[in-house]
Amino acid sequence: xxxxxxxxxxxxxxxxxxxxxxxxxxxxxxxxxxxxxxxxxxxxxxxxxxxxxxxxxxxxxxxxxxxxxxxxxxxxxxxxxxxxxxxxxxxxxxxxxxxxxxxxxxxxxxxxxxxxxxxxxxxxxxxxxxxxxxxxxxxxxxxxxxxxxxxxxxxxxxxxxxxxxxxxxxxxxxxxxxxxxxxxxxxxxxxxxxxxxxxxxxxxxxxxxxxxxxxxxxxxxxxxxxxxxxxxxxxxxxxxxxxxxxxxxxxxxxxxxxxxxxxxxxxxxxxxxxxxxxxxxxxxxxxxxxxxxxxxxxxxxxxxxxxxxxxxxxxxxxxxxxxxxxxxxxxxxxxxxxxxxxxxxxxxxxxxxxxxxxxxxxxxxxxxxxxxxxxxxxxxxxxxxxxxxxxxxxxxxxxxxxxxxxxxxxxxxxxxxxxxxxxxxxxxxxxxxxxxxxxxxxxxxxxxxxxxxxxxxxxxxxxxxxxxxxxxxxxxxxxxxxxxxxxxxxxxxxxxxxxxxxxxxxxxxxxxxxxxxxxxxxxxxxxxxxxxxxxxxxxxxxxxxxxxxxxxxxxx
Amino acid sequence: xxxxxxxxxxxxxxxxxxxxxxxxxxxxxxxxxxxxxxxxxxxxxxxxxxxxxxxxxxxxxxxxxxxxxxxxxxxxxxxxxxxxxxxxxxxxxxxxxxxxxxxxxxxxxxxxxxxxxxxxxxxxxxxxxxxxxxxxxxxxxxxxxxxxxxxxxxxxxxxxxxxxxxxxxxxxxxxxxxxxxxxxxxxxxxxxxxxxxxxxxxxxxxxxxxxxxxxxxxxxxxxxxxxxxxxxxxxxxxxxxxxxxxxxxxxxxxxxxxxxxxxxxxxxxxxxxxxxxxxxxxxxxxxxxxxxxxxxxxxxxxxxxxxxxxxxxxxxxxxxxxxxxxxxxxxxxxxxxxxx
Numbered sequence: 001x002x003x004x005x006x007x008x009x010x011x012x013x014x015x016x017x018x019x020x021x022x023x024x025x026x027x028x029x030x031x032x033x034x035x036x037x038x039x040x041x042x043x044x045x046x047x048x049x050x051x052x053x054x055x056x057x058x059x060x061x062x063x064x065x066x067x068x069x070x071x072x073x074x075x076x077x078x079x080x081x082x083x084x085x086x087x088x089x090x091x092x093x094x095x096x097x098x099x100x101x102x103x104x105x106x107x108x109x110x111x112x113x114x115x116x117x118x119x120x121x122x123x124x125x126x127x128x129x130x131x132x133x134x135x136x137x138x139x140x141x142x143x144x145x146x147x148x149x150x151x152x153x154x155x156x157x158x159x160x161x162x163x164x165x166x167x168x169x170x171x172x173x174x175x176x177x178x179x180x181x182x183x184x185x186x187x188x189x190x191x192x193x194x195x196x197x198x199x200x201x202x203x204x205x206x207x208x209x210x211x212x213x214x215x216x217x218x219x220x221x222x223x224x225x226x227x228x229x230x231x232x233x234x235x236x237x238x239x240x241x242x243x244x245x246x247x248x249x250x251x252x253x254x255x256x257x258x259x260x261x262x263x264x265x266x267x268x269x270x271x272x273x274x275x276x277x278x279x280x281x282x283x284x285x286x287x288x289x290x291x292x293x294x295x296x297x298x299x300x301x302x303x304x305x306x307x308x309x310x311x312x313x314x315x316x317x318x319x320x321x322x323x324x325x326x327x328x329x330x331x332x333x334x335x336x337x338x339x340x341x342x343x344x345x346x347x348x349x350x351x352x353x354x355x356x357x358x359x360x361x362x363x364x365x366x367x368x369x370x371x372x373x374x375x376x377x378x379x380x381x382x383x384x385x386x387x388x389x390x391x392x393x394x395x396x397x398x399x400x401x402x403x404x405x406x407x408x409x410x411x412x413x414x415x416x417x418x419x420x421x422x423x424x425x426x427x428x429x430x431x432x433x434x435x436x437x438x439x440x441x442x443x444x445x446x447x448x449x450x451x452x453x454x455x456x457x458x459x460x461x462x463x464x465x466x467x468x469x470x471x472x473x474x475x476x477x478x479x480x481x482x483x484x485x486x487x488x489x490x491x492x493x494x495x496x497x498x499x500x501x502x503x504x505x506x507x508x509x510x511x512x513x514x515x516x517x518x519x520x521x522x523x524x525x526x527x528x529x530x531x532x533x534x535x536x537x538x539x540x541x542x543x544x545x546x547x548x549x550x551x552x553x554x555x556x
Numbered sequence: 557x558x559x560x561x562x563x564x565x566x567x568x569x570x571x572x573x574x575x576x577x578x579x580x581x582x583x584x585x586x587x588x589x590x591x592x593x594x595x596x597x598x599x600x601x602x603x604x605x606x607x608x609x610x611x612x613x614x615x616x617x618x619x620x621x622x623x624x625x626x627x628x629x630x631x632x633x634x635x636x637x638x639x640x641x642x643x644x645x646x647x648x649x650x651x652x653x654x655x656x657x658x659x660x661x662x663x664x665x666x667x668x669x670x671x672x673x674x675x676x677x678x679x680x681x682x683x684x685x686x687x688x689x690x691x692x693x694x695x696x697x698x699x700x701x702x703x704x705x706x707x708x709x710x711x712x713x714x715x716x717x718x719x720x721x722x723x724x725x726x727x728x729x730x731x732x733x734x735x736x737x738x739x740x741x742x743x744x745x746x747x748x749x750x751x752x753x754x755x756x757x758x759x760x761x762x763x764x765x766x767x768x769x770x771x772x773x774x775x776x777x778x779x780x781x782x783x784x785x786x787x788x789x790x791x792x793x794x795x796x797x798x799x800x801x802x803x804x805x806x807x808x809x810x811x812x813x814x815x816x817x818x819x820x821x822x823x824x825x826x827x828x829x830x831x832x833x834x835x836x837x838x839x840x841x842x843x844x845x846x847x848x849x850x851x852x853x854x855x856x857x858x859x860x861x862x863x864x865x866x867x868x869x870x871x872x873x874x875x876x877x878x879x880x881x882x883x884x885x886x887x888x889x890x891x892x893x894x895x896x
Contacts, residue, residue: 169646172607175633176640177660177711183634187659191650 011377019371019388022364026392029427033406034251034398040409041244049241056245062229066249069225072140072215073208076147080204081197083148084155086289087296092160094286095279102297103156104546108539109300110153111485113492115509116531118217119516120303121146123310123528130306140223146214149303151204152296158203162196181285202261206254212400212495213509217516226250231401231495247402254397258390304535311528314521322525326533340504343511343530350491350507350534356426357433357490362483364430365437368392372438373445389442396435400495403428407500420502428496433486440482444475484545488538508534557583557620557747559604559715564613566596566603573599575771576613579749581715581764586741586748588762588779590755592794596771597751601717604749605640606633617714639713643720645704647692653679653703654688660711678706681740698729705737709744716741718750722757734760755796759783767791786894792822797894798866799823805862810895812838813888820896827892828867830855831885840885841865843878857884 042048056062091103109117123129125137136142170192174184212227219225224232226246233243282290314321326343372389376382395403407428448471456466494509501510508530515527559581566574573596581587589597602608604615606628616625628636639660647656654675661671679685682702692700701721708716721737722730738761741748752758758765759779766776767787775787786792789800799822801809806821809828828839830853841859848854853869867886878884 169642170648172605172633173640173642173646174648174659176605176607176638176717177707178634178637178639178663179659180634183663188648191648 036410037406088160111488114213360430369441404496404499588758591768
C-alpha cells in the first residue's frame with residue numbers, strides 16, 4: 001500500500017514537473033495578457049460595468065460583424081471541404097508521377113503569411129488584374145476565396161491521412177456482397193471518413209472565423225469580421241471596451257467549438273498499427289476527382305503566380321527594381337519612404353525571431369504532448385490531462401490581436417517590464433504556433449503502444465533508454481515537421497506581431513502591411529517583392545518538411 | 557452451376573503469386589484449397605472474387621449441363637454473384653448484426669418484410685437467434701464469423717468464397733465451428749470454395765480438396781481420394797502424415813502391412829502400433845524415446861533398414877517394462893499409411 005501510494009505520488013510529481021514550464025509560460029504570456037485585456041474592457045474605471053458590454057453587443061454594427069464572420073466562415077468551410085475531398089482522394093489513394101510535388105504545392109498556401117495571401121488575391125482581382133473581369137475585388141466572395149485558399153490544405157491533409165489508412169477490406173467485403181461503386185462509397189467509405197471530415201471541417205471553421213490578415217487586406221474597413229473588428233476598435237478607434245467585449249464573445253465561441261471538436265476527435269487505437277493502403281494507378285472512374293484536383297491546383301497557383309509576376313513588373317515593363325529596393329536604406333531615393341529600416345533587415349529580424357519562436361514552441365509542445373499522452377491511472381487523472389490538452393489549444397482560438405494588445409497592457413509596465421525584451425515577439429509567436437505543434441506530436445506519442453515501453457522496461461531498460469528505443473524512432477520526423485510548421489507560422493505571424501514589434505525592429509509581414517498602407521507605385525512593388533521573398537522562404541521550409549512525410553497537419 | 561478456373565496466373569509487382577492454376581468446383585460441392593501460408597491460395601480466391609486482376613487465364617461459370625460458359629474474368633466483383641467472406645469477417649462496425657446481415661438484401665431493395673424474415677432465418681441458421689440488435693464489437697470471434705457467414709449467405713451467392721474462415725479462432729472453437737460450417741453449407745446447398753492452411757479444417761468441411769504449393773495447384777480431387785493418395789512426399793507431410801519413407805526404407809514397412817514395394821510410403825503417427833504380445837508384430841526396432849499423452853503413449857523406434865519411425869501404444873500409461881534402448885515389436889495398420 002505504501003509503495004503504491006509512493007508510486008502514485010511519484011507519477012503525479014513527474015507530471016507536475018513536466019507541466020510546470022508550459023503552464024508558467026502559458027500563464028504569464030497568454031492567460032495574464034488576455035485576462036488583462038478582458039479586464040480592461042469590462043472594468044474601464046475599476047468598476048465592473050456589464051451594461052457597457054451589453055451595449056456593445058447590441059450595436060447594429062456588432063451584429064453585422066458577427067453575422068459576416070459566421071457566414072463567411074461557413075462558406076469558406078463548405079467550399080474547402082467540397083474541394084478538398086476529391087484532392088484528398090487523388091493525392092492519397094492514387095499513384096502517379098509528381099504526386100509528392102503536387103502534395104507539397106497544395107500544402108504551401110496553409111503556411112503562407114496571411115498578409116501575403118491578402119496581397120496576392122488583391123492583385124489578382126483588382127482593376128487591371130487578370131481576373132478583374134469577375135468584379136470580385138474587395139467583395140465578400142474574394143474574402144471567402146482567400147479563406148478557402150488557405151484551408152483547403154487542412155482538409156486534404158487530415159482527411160487524406162485517414163483515407164490513406166482506410167482498410168480496403170470492408171469496401172471489398174461490400175463489393176463481394178454485390179455493392180456497386182456508389183453503394184460502396186455511401187455505405188462503407190463515407191461512414192469511415194465522416195469523423196475525419198467533421199474534425200477537419202471544425203478546425204477549418206475555427207481558422208476561417210479567426211482569420212485576420214486575409215480579411216483585413218482584402219476586406220479593408222468595408223467588411224469586418226470579429227477578428228478585424230477587434231483590431232480596428234483597438235488600434236484605430238481606441239474603443240477598448242468594445243474590443244474587450246468582442247474578444248470575450250469570440251473566446252467563448254471558440255472554447256465551445258474546441259469542446260465540440262475535442263468530443264468528435266477520435267484517437268487512434270495504439271494497439272492497431274496504421275496500415276497505409278497501397279495507392280493504385282488512376283482508372284477511368286477517377287476522371288472527375290482528378291480534374292477537380294487539377295482545378296484546385298490551378299486555383300492555388302493563380303494568386304501565387306499573379307504575385308510573382310506583379311513583383312517583377314515596374315512601369316509596364318519587366319524589372320527587378322522592386323527587389324533591389326528591398327535592400328536600400330530608407331530615405332536614399334531608391335528605397336521606400338514608409339519604413340525606418342531596409343526590408344532586408346526586416347527579413348533578418350523575421351528569421352531570427354522565427355528561430356527563437358521555433359525552439360520555444362517545440363520545447364513547450366514536447367512537454368505538453370508528453371504530459372497529455374501519459375497513460376492515466378484514474379478517471380480524475382484522465383480529466384486533468386484532457387483539461388490541460390484543451391488549455392494549450394486556447395491560443396488557437398484567442399484573437400492574436402487580443403493577445404498582442406494584452407501583452408502591451410500587462411507586460412509593458414511594472415512589475416512586468418518586458419516591453420522592450422527582444423524575446424517578447426518570439427514568445428507570442430511560439431504561443432500562436434503551440435497548438436499546431438501539440439496536435440502534430442500528440443497523435444504520434446499516443447500511437448506508441450504502451451506495451452512496447454513495458455517490454456523495454458522488462459528487458460532492463462531505464463525510462464530514458466526506453467524513451468530512446470521506443471519513442472524517439474517514431475517521434476523525430478514529426479518533431480522536425482512540427483518545428484518546420486512552427487517556423488513557418490512564426491515567419492507569417494501578423495496579428496500579435498503587429499502590436500509587439502518595435503518600429504525599428506519590424507518583421508516582414510509588418511513591413512508588407514506598412515508598405516501597403518502607404519501610397520505610391522514603389523511601395524506597392526516593394527510589398528509584392530517582400531511578399532514573394534517571404535512566401536519563397538516559408539514554401540522552402542514546407543517543402544523540406546514535406547520530404548519527411550509527416551503524416552498529417554496533426555489530428556484535430 | 558460449376559466454377560471453372562483455367563490456367564489462372566496472378567502476380568504482385570511482377571512476382572508470381574498464382575501460376576497457371578486450374579480448378580473445377582461442381583454445383584453444391586465444397587472445395588477446400590489447402591496450402592501453407594504464402595502459397596498463393598488467398599490470392600487465387602481473391603482473383604476468383606474479382607479483387608485481383610489476373611495476368612492470364614479465365615474464370616468461367618457453367619450454368620448447367622451443355623450451357624454456354626459465362627466468362628467472368630473481366631466482370632467487376634459486385635456483378636459476379638460471388639460472396640467472399642474474409643478471415644476476420646469484416647463486419648461493418650457501425651451497423652448492428654441485423655443490419656450487417658441485411659446489407660446485401662438492402663442493396664437489392666428487398667422489401668422490408670421479406671428482408672426482416674430472411675435476416676431472422678439466416679441468424680437462425682447460424683445459431684444466433686436474438687442477436688439482431690447487437691453491435692459487432694460486443695460479439696466473440698466465433699459469433700462474428702457466424703454473422704459474416706450469414707451476411708454472405710444473405711447475398712444468395714451462386715458461389716461462396718471463404719478465406720480462412722476459422723483460423724482466427726482458438727482450437728476448441730475451431731473444431732466445433734468447422735462441424736457447424738459443414739452443416740450450414742449442406743443446409744444452404746451453396747457451392748463453396750474454402751481456403752485454409754489447416755488440413756483438419758479442410759477435412760472437416762470440404763468434400764473436395766485442392767493442394768497448393770508455391771502458387772501451383774499440385775493435386776486436386778475428392779477429399780478421401782487425396783488423402784489416400786498424396787501426390788508426393790511434401791503433400792503427404794502437409795496433409796498431416798508424420799513421416800515419409802522413401803525407396804528401400806519403405807519396403808520393410810510395406811511388407812509388414814502386406815503391401816507390395818513402392819517408391820515411398822507416408823505414415824500417420826498411429827500407423828505403427830506396439831504389439832500387445834511379444835512376437836506378434838511385423839516389425840521390430842529399438843526404442844529411442846517415448847512420451848505419454850492423454851490418449852496414448854507415443855514412441856520413436858529405430859528400425860533396422862528403415863530408420864526412425866513413430867509408433868503408438870494403444871493403452872494409456874507407460875508400457876510395462878519398456879525402457880529406452882529395449883527392443884519393441886510393432887504391427888503396421890495398412891489403413892493408416894498412404895503409398896505415394
